Amino acid sequence: MINRRNLLQSGVGAGLALGVSGILPAWARSASEGNLGIPALSGKDFDLSISSFPVRINGKTGMATGINGSVPGPLVRFREGDDISVNVTNMLTEDTSIHWHGLLVPFHMDGVPGIAFPGIKPGETFNYKWNLAQNGTYWYHSHSGLQEQLGHYGPLIIDPKDADPVAYDREYVLVLSDWSFESPHRIFSKLKKAGPTYNFQQRTVGDFFEDVSKKGFGQTLQDRAMWNQMRMSQTDWADVTAATYTYLINGRSTQDNWDALFVPGERVRLRIINGSAMSIFNFRIPGLAMTVVASDGLNVKPVETDEFQIGVAETYDVIVEPTEARAFAMVAESIDRSGQVVATLAPQQGMRAAPPEMREPVLLTMKDMGMGGMDHGAMPDMQKADAAPMPGMDHSAMPGMEGMDHGAMPGMEHGGMSGMESMDNLASGVERGPGVVGIAMNPVNRLDEPGQGLGNVDHRVLRYSQLRSLDRNPDLRAPEREIELHLTSNMERYMWSFDGVRFAHIKEPIKFYKGERLRLTMINDTMMPHPIHLHGMFFDVVNGGNDHKPRKHTIVVKPGEKLSVDISAEHVGDWAFHCHLLYHMHAGMMQVVSVLDEPNPYASSMPDMMNMEGMEMEGMDHSKMDHSGMSGMDMPDMHTGEKN
Amino acid sequence: MRFTIVSSIAAGLAMSGFTFGMPAFAQQEGNQQGIQTSEEPLWSQADAYYGTAEMAKAREEVLHEGGAQPTYYVLFNQLETQSADGRDDLYWNGQAWYGGDINKIWFKTEGKSSLNNGDVEDAELQALYSRAIAPYWNLQAGVRHDFKPDSLDYAVIGVQGLAPYFFEIDVSAFLSSEGNVSARAEIEYDLLLTQRLILQPRIEANLSLQDVPERMLGAGLNNIDAGLRLRYEIKREFAPYIGVEWQGNFGDTKNFIQATGGETDKTVFVAGVRTWF
Numbered sequence: 058m059i060n061r062r063n064l065l066q067s068g069v070g071a072g073l074a075l076g077v078s079g080i081l082p083a084w085a086r087s088a089s090e091g092n093l094g095i096p097a098l099s100g101k102d103f104d105l106s107i108s109s110f111p112v113r114i115n116g117k118t119g120m121a122t123g124i125n126g127s128v129p130g131p132l133v134r135f136r137e138g139d140d141i142s143v144n145v146t147n148m149l150t151e152d153t154s155i156h157w158h159g160l161l162v163p164f165h166m167d168g169v170p171g172i173a174f175p176g177i178k179p180g181e182t183f184n185y186k187w188n189l190a191q192n193g194t195y196w197y198h199s200h201s202g203l204q205e206q207l208g209h210y211g212p213l214i215i216d217p218k219d220a221d222p223v224a225y226d227r228e229y230v231l232v233l234s235d236w237s238f239e240s241p242h243r244i245f246s247k248l249k250k251a252g253p254t255y256n257f258q259q260r261t262v263g264d265f266f267e268d269v270s271k272k273g274f275g276q277t278l279q280d281r282a283m284w285n286q287m288r289m290s291q292t293d294w295a296d297v298t299a300a301t302y303t304y305l306i307n308g309r310s311t312q313d314n315w316d317a318l319f320v321p322g323e324r325v326r327l328r329i330i331n332g333s334a335m336s337i338f339n340f341r342i343p344g345l346a347m348t349v350v351a352s353d354g355l356n357v358k359p360v361e362t363d364e365f366q367i368g369v370a371e372t373y374d375v376i377v378e379p380t381e382a383r384a385f386a387m388v389a390e391s392i393d394r395s396g397q398v399v400a401t402l403a404p405q406q407g408m409r410a411a412p413p414e415m416r417e418p419v420l421l422t423m424k425d426m427g428m429g430g431m432d433h434g435a436m437p438d439m440q441k442a443d444a445a446p447m448p449g450m451d452h453s454a455m456p457g458m459e460g461m462d463h464g465a466m467p468g469m470e471h472g473g474m475s476g477m478e479s480m481d482n483l484a485s486g487v488e489r490g491p492g493v494v495g496i497a498m499n500p501v502n503r504l505d506e507p508g509q510g511l512g513n514v515d516h517r518v519l520r521y522s523q524l525r526s527l528d529r530n531p532d533l534r535a536p537e538r539e540i541e542l543h544l545t546s547n548m549e550r551y552m553w554s555f556d557g558v559r560f561a562h563i564k565e566p567i568k569f570y571k572g573e574r575l576r577l578t579m580i581n582d583t584m585m586p587h588p589i590h591l592h593g594m595f596f597d598v599v600n601g602g603n604d605h606k607p608r609k610h611t612i613v614v615k616p617g618e619k620l621s622v623d624i625s626a627e628h629v630g631d632w633a634f635h636c637h638l639l640y641h642m643h644a645g646m647m648q649v650v651s652v653l654d655e656p657n658p659y660a661s662s663m664p665d666m667m668n669m670e671g672m673e674m675e676g677m678d679h680s681k682m683d684h685s686g687m688s689g690m691d692m693p694d695m696h697t698g699e700k701n
Numbered sequence: 702m703r704f705t706i707v708s709s710i711a712a713g714l715a716m717s718g719f720t721f722g723m724p725a726f727a728q729q730e731g732n733q734q735g736i737q738t739s740e741e742p743l744w745s746q747a748d749a750y751y752g753t754a755e756m757a758k759a760r761e762e763v764l765h766e767g768g769a770q771p772t773y774y775v776l777f778n779q780l781e782t783q784s785a786d787g788r789d790d791l792y793w794n795g796q797a798w799y800g801g802d803i804n805k806i807w808f809k810t811e812g813k814s815s816l817n818n819g820d821v822e823d824a825e826l827q828a829l830y831s832r833a834i835a836p837y838w839n840l841q842a843g844v845r846h847d848f849k850p851d852s853l854d855y856a857v858i859g860v861q862g863l864a865p866y867f868f869e870i871d872v873s874a875f876l877s878s879e880g881n882v883s884a885r886a887e888i889e890y891d892l893l894l895t896q897r898l899i900l901q902p903r904i905e906a907n908l909s910l911q912d913v914p915e916r917m918l919g920a921g922l923n924n925i926d927a928g929l930r931l932r933y934e935i936k937r938e939f940a941p942y943i944g945v946e947w948q949g950n951f952g953d954t955k956n957f958i959q960a961t962g963g964e965t966d967k968t969v970f971v972a973g974v975r976t977w978f
Contacts, residue, residue: 127768166748171763173747202766247937249772250977254937261893286865288837491803491833547836550864552768552802559802560767566744631744645768649744 061651074124084132102302108148119209130211138670159610164630192217192327193354203241206334225326299396316401334639347375356527366508369587370632386410419534427497427617488557500619524607536576559645566649569626570657592632596622783971789816807831838862882910919953
């Protein structure tokens, strides 16, 4: 049932691995169970079987749906350029599927039921076949129903055909995930019934009086007025929290302690994959710097950092070089700081790193409300604010001013701001209705900010703007057209959508034309970050990287953010495009991108000027790139700072 | 408030014909807003590999799973004993809905039964079609039946939703089969003392457009129940509470009650459980 390599290894380690989730595949075993780093073996033929089975997490037994009887599933590892065949057998009583996340497979092998194929019926075996010219760290997971939440995910590595530019002595895969003993359908239905049901960090009367004693009564009222007027919560970081989740690294909770070995002085490569259903994590190893060498499978120029935020479905490869012979804590903290999971990186088997204290939750900011780069001139509704000083607001998009993020905005006049509806004209593509609470009044580019909520930590935090592709980008053409897409929601009804239209109600897919180069500009009108994933294509993130833009399959669009990615529509087919927060997708935040092998109706209408501007943009401040009049759909002056 | 209610009544009268004819159960969103089955598919490139029939079915499913799944909700906001002067009543106030994000079937029930002699004094059930008309507001229309004190039918129109500052609002106008118009407004708020200890102020007011002596209702404001309930959410879905409520009558309603020697106002102590699933 499992591939030859795993078969051999599970034979060796089976006895040791019992007790957590049955027989774990070799890569996911801890050092105590004989895992001294993943062996660099390659397979070409894989047999995967999807079934339901019991797992033990934190000493409690639950039922999982997963691959080859383990959570996470086996490591699918092969070599770039090989002819790969994967047989997936469905042992469930319902349909299933496997989507190969980030792999540029032919679209009918992409594994999304209803879009790429019909799905795999109970008892059926589906044969996936491909030969890929890409390498790196990826993952795979179900695209059927809510199976991802139940454990239906696993890591995937493609070894480069040629020499790996990243040198390392030892490597491990870390699959971060979120486990609940509640059924995912129950979780989803609770979110529909009572949105904040899992939020136990809401603002209380006690917080109010604490603020009053710090800031005074008037100021406290003023700070809260806008949030309350808009029926928004300043603590709405995550829909599903540690109230129901146990966070896992390689299927282990902190208590179950996954440990990995190193020899001091070694270069250890950690391939970190966020395989969660709903949890964006902050990842750090206190006392150990990490050098990011790849993101979403593709190599980046090495960047040293101390912490990074990893959206659901993103991957980061980091190199660490521990020299001290002591146990290090590998910490994945959920973005709302309701919980964390700690694994151990240690010089000896069986060690347990001391988990760091949980950090205090922080509050969402004005910027998260889409009012980030507000300056009075550009805001017709904000005239009243003129008289009042608005420290920080004019400069909020400037690099190096992250500290402003969490400051109150004294003197802010709230009176004229509650009317988001007056901004309708700024988002003509959005279908307004009960599903859309508002349009970000003044979204800003936040690529040069650390992960949301990490503005005030006292160490380095990775920013998207730091990422540069190691290789020159394959397609250097300027985009020929721009598609603007709003990420929209009504959290009160738990409705999530693109441009105000839930997937169930779309009138047509998003159409790309084969061979075209286009720019996708996303505006997050919601109060939550969304890891947006497009199947079958990479996003060239417009972050000031010129011809070395980082290329990603999933990008976190922060609340109140407007960012752009460039896309080459190469692979004809129908591709899923969605928020990778499972319940957001399930609520409708999904679309289909149809890459059509048809004449491009936009091709002829391109004025030459566009190309010139496009070229010019390559060298310009990333945060201004979408203001060059490309489509006439731009926001008023975003007043962003110059990049250093 | 007064203005809102009066305009609700006007709207209720204007729409009452429509209300009775409302095919509420036929309003499922999927059918209404076009999940496409027989028409030209929205995308179809995989059909060439797997056949149109199989893909069409899977397409329908994936669309349905992208925001068209119906949900249900059952809430007993109040399920409590009310005690004053040696008299104990069981009071309930609950609602339930089923449907999609926009269109729902919505039930509301409210009533009171004496725990001293077991008599059901008041019992009503509303069956409504609810449509989301704005991000935070639902327009609701349908029928109400009073089982007690007498059997009586009404047409209902109302607005329910969440006002700025997180006030839960429910305002309804009723047209009885006897031609009488009345209205009810409910406002409540959750004040978080801690993450689980929540104080809920709640006001319910009933109004009547005309005197209805046989039901002891006077034109104008009939009565107000103003309560304060302190609950502890053992789970979000299950919260025992205690509280106090003032129940007072006004105007001619008060006079009618006085004339029969009844209590015109009282303060009751309540203990109960708020639960939803």
